[in-house]
Amino acid sequence: xxxxxxxxxxxxxxxxxxxxxxxxxxxxxxxxxxxxxxxxxxxxxxxxxxxxxxxxxxxxxxxxxxxxxxxxxxxxxxxxxxxxxxxxxxxxxxxxxxxxxxxxxxxxxxxxxxxxxxxxxxxxxxxxxxxxxxxxxxxxxxxxxxxxxxxxxxxxxxxxxxxxxxxxxxxxxxxxxxxxxxxxxxxxxxxxxxxxxxxxxxxxxxxxxxxxxxxxxxxxxxxxxxxxxxxxxxxxxxxxxxxxxxx
Amino acid sequence: xxxxxxxxxxxxxxxxxxxxxxxxxxxxxxxxxxxxxxxxxxxxxxxxxxxxxxxxxxxxxxxxxxxxxxxxxxxxxxxxxxxxxxxxxxxxxxxxxxxxxxxxxxxxxxxxxxxxxxxxxxxxxxxxxxxxxxxxxxxxxxxxxxxxxxxxxxxxxxxxxxxxxxxxxxxxxxxxxxxxxxxxxxxxxxxxxxxxxxxxxxxxxxxxxxxxxxxxxxxxxxxxxxxxxxxxxxxxxxxxxxxxxxxxxxxxxxxxxxxxxx
Numbered sequence: 001x002x003x004x005x006x007x008x009x010x011x012x013x014x015x016x017x018x019x020x021x022x023x024x025x026x027x028x029x030x031x032x033x034x035x036x037x038x039x040x041x042x043x044x045x046x047x048x049x050x051x052x053x054x055x056x057x058x059x060x061x062x063x064x065x066x067x068x069x070x071x072x073x074x075x076x077x078x079x080x081x082x083x084x085x086x087x088x089x090x091x092x093x094x095x096x097x098x099x100x101x102x103x104x105x106x107x108x109x110x111x112x113x114x115x116x117x118x119x120x121x122x123x124x125x126x127x128x129x130x131x132x133x134x135x136x137x138x139x140x141x142x143x144x145x146x147x148x149x150x151x152x153x154x155x156x157x158x159x160x161x162x163x164x165x166x167x168x169x170x171x172x173x174x175x176x177x178x179x180x181x182x183x184x185x186x187x188x189x190x191x192x193x194x195x196x197x198x199x200x201x202x203x204x205x206x207x208x209x210x211x212x213x214x215x216x217x218x219x220x221x222x223x224x225x226x227x228x229x230x231x232x233x234x235x236x237x238x239x240x241x242x243x244x245x246x247x
Numbered sequence: 248x249x250x251x252x253x254x255x256x257x258x259x260x261x262x263x264x265x266x267x268x269x270x271x272x273x274x275x276x277x278x279x280x281x282x283x284x285x286x287x288x289x290x291x292x293x294x295x296x297x298x299x300x301x302x303x304x305x306x307x308x309x310x311x312x313x314x315x316x317x318x319x320x321x322x323x324x325x326x327x328x329x330x331x332x333x334x335x336x337x338x339x340x341x342x343x344x345x346x347x348x349x350x351x352x353x354x355x356x357x358x359x360x361x362x363x364x365x366x367x368x369x370x371x372x373x374x375x376x377x378x379x380x381x382x383x384x385x386x387x388x389x390x391x392x393x394x395x396x397x398x399x400x401x402x403x404x405x406x407x408x409x410x411x412x413x414x415x416x417x418x419x420x421x422x423x424x425x426x427x428x429x430x431x432x433x434x435x436x437x438x439x440x441x442x443x444x445x446x447x448x449x450x451x452x453x454x455x456x457x458x459x460x461x462x463x464x465x466x467x468x469x470x471x472x473x474x475x476x477x478x479x480x481x482x483x484x485x486x487x488x489x490x491x492x493x494x495x496x497x498x499x500x501x502x503x504x505x506x507x508x509x
Contacts, residue, residue, distance in 0.1 A: 072379075072426055119418060122424070123425075142410055
């Protein structure tokens with residue numbers, strides 16, 4: 001087994017390397033893996049191989065691919081299915097392989113799903129992303145209920161508009177509008193995500209289970225406060241979608 | 248009947264509505280009683296579907312059965328097209344078709360995953376999208392009611408995939424409400440609790456008389472399950488003029504089952 005780093009051995013499902021690197025600098029032995037995963041042997045083999053290489057897997061972090069936006073009218077069924085497969089089915093297959101491995105060995109562990117705050121906010125053009133994130137949030141909560149008694153914690157980090165990775169539809173003035181609607185007056189960045197994930201992995205969060213932590217600088221919660229946001233970004237997207245379209 | 252609750256002259260389509268002991272039947276019958284012509288869909292159960300059509304026709308309404316798998320986008324488009332062609336239009340779409348199994352997440356099989364996500368989530372998107380497109384072409388708005396579940400807000404062990412699809416559909420209903428308001432289409436979702444139907448036959452919470460009593464004890468209102476008609480009443484309200492300013496709403500019809508829960 002050897003020496004365990006403070007945050008443990010972490011397998012990270014991510015299309016990028018950034019989060020894994022940031023977790024390493026915070027005390028995790030993080031290894032990145034990439035899909036595709038399905039309900040076949042590949043996820044099981046990968047988990048077993050990673051466990052051997054790392055000397056045990058203490059945690060799994062699954063990371064949403066970059067956000068795409070599309071109005072539902074414009075979203076073909078094939079694209080919908082593809083988005084769902086990449087955002088929900090692939091992480092689920094890896095999580096399931098990891099769970100089976102951990103349960104068979106009586107090992108404790110943590111799952112942190114990095115998702116999108118659009119899973120908690122019906123956002124125009126965010127239907128496919130939001131539905132996928134919402135689905136993962138329930139899978140996280142149910143995992144917490146089902147496997148909490150066996151020492152497994154599951155939580156999600158629902159990230160808001162992310163610096164440097166805004167969807168193409170927001171490229172022109174989207175960042176400025178998003179900042180305007182965010183009480184923190186900035187976008188999310190890698191340090192925000194890594195810090196929150198590291199905390200959820202840590203002993204300090206050992207009693208946190210089944211939570212969806214919104215990491216969006218207050219963007220979503222302004223909807224339920226009296227200080228109504230301008231909704232400038234959403235209104236701009238709707239206005240653009242309907243420009244030139246007869247009512 | 249209060250005039251604003253009348254559905255006279257409207258055409259409705261209810262998916263997953265063939266079974267005798269199902270929520271879909273309760274919805275279809277209440278809509279027909281309020282005056283709507285009602286098409287029903289199911290993926291199978293033709294014999295029972297014929298009985299449903301007959302019940303609706305005996306109420307003096309037009310009806311038809313459209314066999315289609317809601318998880319197949321091509322069949323969904325054909326279904327909506329057939330209803331519009333044979334009944335003249337589509338004013339009310341009720342996304343009711345739903346399936347479930349009971350498995351811990353680690354035990355979920357690929358077949359169960361495909362079936363549950365295919366019908367409950369992908370089917371909801373394909374059907375609502377096709378219905379909205381038909382309503383948009385008609386140019387006079389429309390009503391979409393999605394049957395979600397209390398599990399849209401209540402994580403429940405052994406129902407992880409089902410719950411995931413229901414929370415996703417709840418989110419999606421909000422997005423549809425915002426995007427399709429432009430077309431005069433309202434989109435709301437109704438969350439049944441425990442309804443006395445076939446889908447719950449194999450529920451672990453209802454398997455023994457003792458488990459059944461324990462489950463009933465958690466329902467504040469009369470300690471009883473809902474009748475399918477009680478879900479139909481909520482749907483008929485949301486489909487009527489009485490609900491003209493309601494969109495993006497979640498209406499639980501659960502006897503208070505999830506009051507105070509997550």
